[in-house]
Every structure is written in C-alpha cells, then in structure tokens.
Amino acid sequence: QVQLAESGGGSVQPGGSLTLSCAASGYTACMGWFRQAPGKEREGVALIYASGGSTDYGDSVKGRFFVSQDNAKKTMFLHMNDLKPEDSAVYYCAAAGSGGVCFLVSSGGYDYWGQGTQVTVSS
Secondary structure, eight states: OOOEEEEOOEEEOTTOOEEEEEEESSOOSEEEEEEEOTTSOOEEEEEEETTTOOEEEOTTTTTTEEEEEEGGGTEEEEEEOSOOGGGOEEEEEEEEOTTOOOOSSOSTTOSEEOOOEEEEEOO
C-alpha cells in the first residue's frame, strides 16, 4: 500500500502562484492531480510518468500549470501560475501502482489517493 501526502495548498490572489507537493511512500508508475470544486465533477489537471517524465494537462490549465517530479524523493509537484478564481478547488494527488496507466479523463485507473488540499483564489 502506497501512502500519498499532499502539501502546499492555501489562499492566493488572482494572478498569483502556488506549488503543491505530493510525496509517495513507495514506487508509483505515474501520478496525477485532480481537483474538485463544490457542486462540480472531479477534473483531471495534470499527470506525469515516473519513467521518462511524460506529462499531460487539462485544457483549462495548459500554459499556466506545470507538473514535475523528484524521482529520488518520490515526490510530484504542481506549479500553478496565473491562478484564477475558477481554479479554486480541493486538489487531490493520485497514483497508479507498478504497471499502471494514468489518464486525465478518468480517475478510475488510479490505485492510491491523497486526502486533498484546498486551494482558494480570491481577491
């Protein structure tokens, strides 16, 4: 069982930046970020593969958010820039185990989930 621990959420003004971190307790094939705002469905934000570092982004965050990883520390980062009020949500880290495949369009393929961290963008 792999444990995921998120950190870095908080409040920021529109146009500001935040970086979220997700530390895994063991090996994962790929990791992703999802977010969910009140009354809305969970949305895929970004993902990254441990081997090769391939990434993918949701259309609403392309060009503003960037995902990176430190494989030695089994940690994934989400660098969020030019934040907008519509980015406010609980952000969840998710991971697929060995041999797993990650997608942004579906959260069903992930084996492990973090508890979530709140991001609020407001003036």
